[in-house]
Amino acid sequence: MNTEILTVKNLTVTPKNTPNRYLVNNANFQLSAGKTTCIVGESGSGKSLTALSVMGLLSTQLQASGSILFNNQEITTLSNKALQGIRGKQIGMIFQEPMTSLNPVLTVGYQIGEPLTTHLNLKGQALKEKIASLLTQVGIPADRANSYPDELSGGQRQRVMIAMSIACEPALLIADEPTTALDVTVQAQVLKLLNELKTRMNMAMLFITHDFGVVADIADDVVVMFRGEIVESGNVKDVLENPQHPYTKALLACVPDAAGLKPLKPIDYAWLSDTKLSDTKLSDIKLSEKAA
Amino acid sequence: MNILEANNLVKTYTQRSGSFGFGSTLVKALNDVSISLKSGSTLAVVGESGSGKSTLARCLLQLQPLDSGDVIFGGQNLAKLDSASLRTARRELQMVFQDPFASLNPRMKVGEIVAEGLLIHGLGSKEEQQEKTLAMLKRVGLTADDMQKYPHQFSGGQRQRIGIARALVLQPKVVVCDEPVSALDVSIQAQILILLKELQTELALSYIFISHDLRVVRHIADEIVVMHQGKIVEKGLVHEVYVKPQHEYTKNLLSAIPGQSQTAAL
Numbered sequence: 185m186n187t188e189i190l191t192v193k194n195l196t197v198t199p200k201n202t203p204n205r206y207l208v209n210n211a212n213f214q215l216s217a218g219k220t221t222c223i224v225g226e227s228g229s230g231k232s233l234t235a236l237s238v239m240g241l242l243s244t245q246l247q248a249s250g251s252i253l254f255n256n257q258e259i260t261t262l263s264n265k266a267l268q269g270i271r272g273k274q275i276g277m278i279f280q281e282p283m284t285s286l287n288p289v290l291t292v293g294y295q296i297g298e299p300l301t302t303h304l305n306l307k308g309q310a311l312k313e314k315i316a317s318l319l320t321q322v323g324i325p326a327d328r329a330n331s332y333p334d335e336l337s338g339g340q341r342q343r344v345m346i347a348m349s350i351a352c353e354p355a356l357l358i359a360d361e362p363t364t365a366l367d368v369t370v371q372a373q374v375l376k377l378l379n380e381l382k383t384r385m386n387m388a389m390l391f392i393t394h395d396f397g398v399v400a401d402i403a404d405d406v407v408v409m410f411r412g413e414i415v416e417s418g419n420v421k422d423v424l425e426n427p428q429h430p431y432t433k434a435l436l437a438c439v440p441d442a443a444g445l446k447p448l449k450p451i452d453y454a455w456l457s458d459t460k461l462s463d464t465k466l467s468d469i470k471l472s473e474k475a476a
Numbered sequence: 477m478n479i480l481e482a483n484n485l486v487k488t489y490t491q492r493s494g495s496f497g498f499g500s501t502l503v504k505a506l507n508d509v510s511i512s513l514k515s516g517s518t519l520a521v522v523g524e525s526g527s528g529k530s531t532l533a534r535c536l537l538q539l540q541p542l543d544s545g546d547v548i549f550g551g552q553n554l555a556k557l558d559s560a561s562l563r564t565a566r567r568e569l570q571m572v573f574q575d576p577f578a579s580l581n582p583r584m585k586v587g588e589i590v591a592e593g594l595l596i597h598g599l600g601s602k603e604e605q606q607e608k609t610l611a612m613l614k615r616v617g618l619t620a621d622d623m624q625k626y627p628h629q630f631s632g633g634q635r636q637r638i639g640i641a642r643a644l645v646l647q648p649k650v651v652v653c654d655e656p657v658s659a660l661d662v663s664i665q666a667q668i669l670i671l672l673k674e675l676q677t678e679l680a681l682s683y684i685f686i687s688h689d690l691r692v693v694r695h696i697a698d699e700i701v702v703m704h705q706g707k708i709v710e711k712g713l714v715h716e717v718y719v720k721p722q723h724e725y726t727k728n729l730l731s732a733i734p735g736q737s738q739t740a741a742l
Binding site for chain 1: 524525632661662663664665666667669670688689690691692694695714715718728729730731732733734735736
């Protein structure tokens with residue numbers, strides 16, 4: 185079963201005032217239902233901009249070109265209003281810092297209920313029951329619906345964000361560094377929860393991270409970005425165990441392993457820029473082909 | 477030989493609680509914590525947020541007063557010193573902070589930031605101070621031109637190098653590093669970790685390395701203490717604790733390290 189949910193073609197993001205500076209350069213990838221694709225890269229590699237482009241939430245200072253097909257519908261040309269009908273309903277989103285993404289003066293129950301009211305027109309008792317069931321699904325007691333965000337721990341807040349994002353059972357869940365602000369044991373729980381939800385709801389998940397350990401735990405496919413370009417993509421096991429691109433190899437050599445067996449090797453950027461990126465570009469390989 | 481010892485440290489915070497914060501509860505950030513740092517080695521303090529590891533770092537340097545307990549360094553009990561003697565003692569006990577964006581004064585040039593410690597401690601003439609500053613900046617991978625620049629002109633990794641130079645120019649014996657690489661990209665993190673290790677050998681430094689990242693700790697530390705809710709739950713040699721954790725909490729922490737399913741690959 186390999187239903188394509190999202191197809192990104194030739195996505196390019198540039199600042200409006202300097203259109204020859206490519207923040208994301210000609211990115212191509214596909215997402216299938218029930219699969220998690222991780223975009224991994226360092227800060228400034230364009231991974232978050234790629235996610236924001238898919239959501240149509242790019243800053244007004246930036247412009248995107250290329251094609252983004254969501255459920256076979258071109259979403260780059262949609263009006264804001266039409267996009268609002270998709271965002272939060274068919275595309276769920278989770279961000280890095282749960283405290284800044286939640287409204288501090290509204291109860292978490294109210295905030296989880298918002299997309300349900302907006303998109304599904306749920307009210308009254310039905311709404312209450314749905315909120316309770318969502319909270320239970322993410323592992324928070326249903327009576328916490330009346331709590332405010334500051335009364336919850338960081339992990340619980342991120343669970344609330346997850347409950348909000350899956351409220352309308354989206355086909356695509358975009359998670360931008362959702363566990364980066366969390367403690368390692370909490371991170372493990374949240375990753376497990378996301379994985380379970382993805383499988384149960386057969387969602388496609390686009391997961392942005394800088395941590396290869398997290399990639400290894402959660403990804404089916406992985407896309408490696410460097411300076412705005414996808415330098416390598418493919419099945420997670422292939423990429424981690426047998427990286428092809430020199431940047432991926434170099435980046436993996438920087439990751440400390442838990443066993444402490446491998447000496448750390450910092451990236452030699454001078455050497456990297458000598459090896460031409462385009463020579464070894466694998467970005468046109470479709471993820472689904474490699475995964476299949 | 478132990479270069480630094482902390483015995484029975486206790487630090488309690490008052491936290492407001494209840495509606496409108498009228499009530500108050502006591503939080504024991506450090507609850508009878510004792511550590512010892514062997515000369516020339518690295519002691520890692522690991523734990524999750526709220527475990528008290530940063531409080532420990534700050535209390536070792538007396539940046540926060542202790543409720544009780546002793547910090548023995550250079551034959552003195554830092555907890556009992558007056559502020560003037562404490563300042564002198566701190567020359568040999570320096571700190572590298574987590575956030576290289578917040579820990580450097582944005583209005584000072586890098587040369588001034590690094591030289592400030594020498595100035596305060598009155599070490600050498602102005603020319604000697606400049607020389608030392610330049611030599612240290614060069615050692616951490618920056619140039620003479622960088623002395624005239626301001627912190628905002630540098631990347632995160634370079635700023636952390638400035639923070640390291642600032643601490644090391646005073647030729648300390650012990651450096652307390654509070655999450656020195658957690659704000660950095662993994663490639664930059666590797667550079668800084670290697671730099672810290674090189675400097676340790678060259679300058680015979682001892683490190684207390686505060687971190688939440690057990691993968692980083694595995695690489696840099698010789699010994700480890702695991703903190704949980706203000707208490708040390710386990711301590712020992714790194715390779716022993718990682719292979720055979722005794723305490724339940726340590727086991728949880730180690731099993732939560734991401735990417736273990738494919739450790740072979742990483």
